[in-house]
Amino acid sequence: MKRFNVLFIGFMLFSLFFGAGNLIFPPLLGSESGDNFGPAITGFLITGVLLPFMAVMAVALEDNGLISMGSRVHYFFGIVFAIIIYLSIGAFYGIPRASSVAYELGFNQMFNIDDSWGIFVFSLIFFTITYLISLNPKKIVNRIGQYLTPLLLLVLAVLVIQSFLSFENVSSPVSEKYASSPFFTGILEGYFTMDAVAALAFGIVIINALKDKDAVSKSELVKGTLVSALVAGTGLVAVYFSLGWIGRVIPGETNFKNGAEILTYASDILFVTSGNILFGLIVMLACLTTCVGLINACSSFFNEIYPKLSYSNYVTIFVIIGLLVSNLGLNMILLVAVPLLSFIYPIAIVLIVLSLLEHVTRKSKTMFQLAVAVTAFYALYEALSSIGLELEFFTSLLDITPFFEQGLGWVLPAFLAALIGYGIDILKNKPIDDIEENP
Incomplete structure (x- = not known):
């Protein structure tokens, strides 16, 4: 080439x-x-x-x-x-x-x-x-x-x-x-x-x-x-x-x-x-x-x-x-897109980081599952908040998380969830070398 x-x-x-x-x-x-x-x-x-x-x-x-x-x-x-x-x-x-x-x-x-x-x-x-x-x-x-x-x-x-x-x-x-x-x-x-x-x-x-x-x-x-x-x-x-x-x-x-x-x-x-x-x-x-x-x-x-x-x-x-x-015009496009992007972007970042990390560590399916689940919870909150829904209970629950006000409250919980998931597979002596690629 x-x-x-x-x-x-x-x-x-x-x-x-x-x-x-x-x-x-x-x-x-x-x-x-x-x-x-x-x-x-x-x-x-x-x-x-x-x-x-x-x-x-x-x-x-x-x-x-x-x-x-x-x-x-x-x-x-x-x-x-x-x-x-x-x-x-x-x-x-x-x-x-x-x-x-x-x-x-x-x-x-x-x-x-x-x-x-x-x-x-x-x-x-x-x-x-x-x-x-x-x-x-x-x-x-x-x-x-x-x-x-x-x-x-x-x-x-x-x-x-x-x-x-x-x-x-x-x-x-x-x-x-x-x-x-x-x-x-x-x-x-x-x-x-x-x-x-x-x-x-x-x-x-x-x-x-x-x-x-x-x-x-x-x-x-x-x-x-x-x-x-x-x-x-x-x-x-x-x-x-x-x-x-x-x-x-x-x-x-x-x-x-x-x-x-x-x-x-x-x-x-x-x-x-x-x-x-x-x-x-x-x-x-x-x-x-x-x-x-x-x-x-x-x-x-x-x-x-x-x-x-x-x-x-x-x-x-x-x-x-x-x-x-x-x-429809730029304003309408942005209005519709903001909640969707608020949901998928944090999950995408977690997948990117963990996928690269996996090439230098043992494979761990539980690490991916827990990290994505925790991230998805925070991302769903951000998406619903972006369309004006009042989520006072969850706000009071989540606002103690570092960087929450900047929309990055998912970062530390996702990191901890990944560590826990990785630890679970290590304790079970369960390296996931054959990731499920088919249903």
Whole structure:
């Protein structure tokens, strides 16, 4: 397998991760953290880059990807959880969100069209282009890795280089949010990128791309995934730091509500009338590559578990779903998605960490079962709370848990449950070397 093939796959993986949400988080972090930018961006990179890297590798190390990871709990749990992951992060959230963000932060920034038909016409064009690129999975590496990613990086580089040359690095105030524990706050901000869940979906795209480039053995697939993930991770670290630095040094006393306003403002200062066009182009390219990757991932996954429908049939289905859901508007998409993502994201993180840990310890099914059960309890509470249900009894019961107020109350209980489960199997002298892969 040639090195430049792996390099292009790494470029593709970078573009799949780098959507509009990732574009707007770092600048706001830089603006709010001020002189505490260093520890804040370091924390952000741990959960915004390292955790997705771990997820991609966890999928690559499994013979049946995400399903095998979930099967550590139970075979049927593995199937159902994988389906929920692909439908939530893809068809009913990630794909329509990419189109909606591309319209609201990209197209509208460039042309400022306030028309109810505007989003429909834009999404129709957007998904037509997405459909044409996604139709042939073997060409996705070439189309994204060789063309779209370099173009995205080139446009970003214009903004970043001009910012480094024009903006002065002076002392800036620290917001209350980042005053006491900037590193931990940065970790939480990276956590909310949701890229660890997206990485579970993108794993199948990388594996299939490597197979198309003649990687056959398990060792070749793992090595190719590792190199591709390192390429993507290096690019993400560079871009996140640069975008965060722009927010850190941008001049003026303007109170920004989000990272999109910061980058638009920076573009206006640096490029005057062409600022909105530059920012709009960055957003639309980022959203397009992410959308293509999600449709490819969802179509490949469902084609594997139900091959009676062809890959192209699934592409058509997910494009149509994305087109319809995206016309509900970004606010409605986020409203529906928040409780679902609040439930699946902690469980996904536990599966990622335990799946990687299992390669250096004895296998323990009880460890997976107890850790996932405890995490699911906390995650269900967060999901129900996010839709406004009053759960005062459970709140008083759970709020003694460390990091509960930040939505991370599940972390310590899950860790303790995993230790207990592992200890139970050790005491029973019961290494689980034959994980249940079939019902």
